[in-house]
Amino acid sequence: MANYKYRRKYFPLRNSIEVEENHKGNYGAKGQKRKDKKKATQEDIERQNQWNAEKNLRRLINNNFGPDDWHMVLTYEKDKRLVVEAARKAVKRFLAAMRRDFKKLGYELKYIMVTEYENKAIHHHIVIQNIIVGQTTTAKLVKKNWEYGRPKFVPMDDTGEYKDLAEYLIKETSKTFKKEGNPNKLRYTRSRNLEVPEPIEEDMYKHEFKNEPEALPGYYIDKDSVVEGENKVSGKPYRYYTMIRLRTASDHEGIEIEDDLYQQTADKLALLSAKKKRKRKKR
Template sequence: MNNKYIQYDYESTFNSKLDADDKRIEKLLSDGRIKGIYATKTIKAGKSFEVEIYPEFTKKSQQGFKLKKINKTAQKNLNDKNARKRLERLINTNFKNGDYWVTLTYTNENLPTSLEAAQKDMKNYIERINYRRKKKGLNNAKYIYVTEFSEKGRCHHHLIMDCDLDMKIIESVWKKGRRNNVRRIAEDEQGITGLAYYLTKDPQGRKRWKSSQGLKRPIERKSYSVISKRKIQNMIKNQDSIEFELEKIYKGKKFMSAEVKYNKYNCKFYIYARMINAKNRE
C-alpha cells in the first residue's frame, strides 16, 4: 500500500496555522478537492513521542494540482529546521538525566580559524577522553557535539556525553580555554527536549555537529489505519479533543502540545502533536 502513494515533504506545504476557533473549518473540510489518505507517523525518541498526521496522495489524484514549490531561501530554512529536528531526536534517544552537558571555550590565542580546525580540536579532545576511558576499562564515549561560530568569529563547543568518566577529567582534558563548564543534564517535564532544542536553535552565526558511532536511532512508524478519517476531522474541528483522542490511542503517553495547519492549495490539514512518557510527569 505504501508504494501507491506519493512521497513528498508534507511539512513544507502546510504553512498556515489554523486557530482553534476558526469558523471556516467546517467549510474547508467540505472543500477537499484531492482524493487521498491520511497517514499517521509516530517518532519515539527516548521519552519524547511525536505524532504527525498528514495527507498522502495517489498519482491519479495528483492530476490537476501541483504540490506547492518553495523558493531557495524557504527550502534552506526548511532543510535547517529538519536537520535540527533530526538532531533533537537523536539527543533524546541517546542521552538521559544525569549525563554530561559540557561547554568548551577558547582563549584568544587558541581560537580556531576555521570550522575544520575547530573540529580537529574536538577530534583530539575526544581521543584523549577515550584514552582515559580505556585505562579505566570503559568503552569509547557516547557523544554528540555542536560547534558554534558567532558572527564575531568566536568559537565554542557544546558537548553531550555519557557520564561514565569523572567530571573533573572531562574538564581538565580540554586545554584550549579556561571558562569551561561541565554539568549534569537535568530533565524537565519534557525530558531533555528543552536542552536539545537549545543546542539546535537558530544560531547567531554557524553551527555544525558530529557524533560518536553507533548511536541509537529514533523509532519511526507509519500507519494508514490507526486514526480514522472521521476522527481526524473531529480533531481538526475541535482541537481541544486532540489531547483526549491521542492519549486514548497511545496508552502510557502524556499529551504536551499540538498544532493544526491548513494547506490552501489542496484543502488538506496537517496535525503535529508532542507527547511524552506518562511516568515522566509523575
C-alpha cells in the same frame, strides 16, 4: 479494502513518543490529475530545513541522553584561540582522547557536537553522557583532555525532553553553518553509536483529524506540543504532537498507572513494526 490516504507515524524515544499525522502524498483519486505544485520560496526552504534540523536533533538527544548527562561548552582562553581549521583538529583530538579513556573504563563515548564561530569567539557545544567509575567522572576526563580553556558544564534536566536545547543549538550555529568555506559542512557531528529512532506507521482516515489526538496507554499528550495546519502545497491537513511517558500515578492529572500499560503500547508498536516489515518483503 479500505483506501487509506493518511498515515500516522510514531517515533518511540526514551521517555516519549513523537507522532506525525499527514497525507501519504498520492494526491487525488485514481484518474485525477495532481494539482500544480506551488513553487517554494527560498524563505520556505530555509524555514523547512531549520525545522527538520531541530526535529532530528531533538529526537537524537531525547533518545540517547537524559538526566545527569551534560551539555558542556568548550572554550578557548584568549592566548590559546585557534583559527577554524586548527580548532576543528583540536576538538577532534579531544574526542579521540575521550573515546580512549571511556573505552578503558568499559564505556563507549556518546556525544553530539556543534561548533560556532561566526560573530563570536570560537567554541564547541557538546552533549555527552556522564559516567562515574570510582573517582573518575566525565567532567574530570574533560578537564584532563581539554587544554585550551575552562570547560563549562550544565547538567541535563530531569524531564527527558530537550526541545529547547535542540532549538538553541541549531539556532546558535545557523550563521556558521551557512558560511562559505565552513570546514564542518554539517550542522552538527555525532558519535556513530547513537540510536536513531525509526518511525512506526499505521494508516488513518482524514476524519480522524476532527477528533482530539488520543494518548497510548501509559502516556499523556503534551498539549503545548500539538501543532495542526494544512500543507501549503497540497492543502492537506497535518498534525504533530508528543506523548510523554507517565512515571508515577500522580504524574499528570491523577491518571492511574497499571503495570501493563507500557506493555500494551510496546505490543501495539511491535505489531505495527512487524506489519511494516512484512509489506517490505512483499515488494
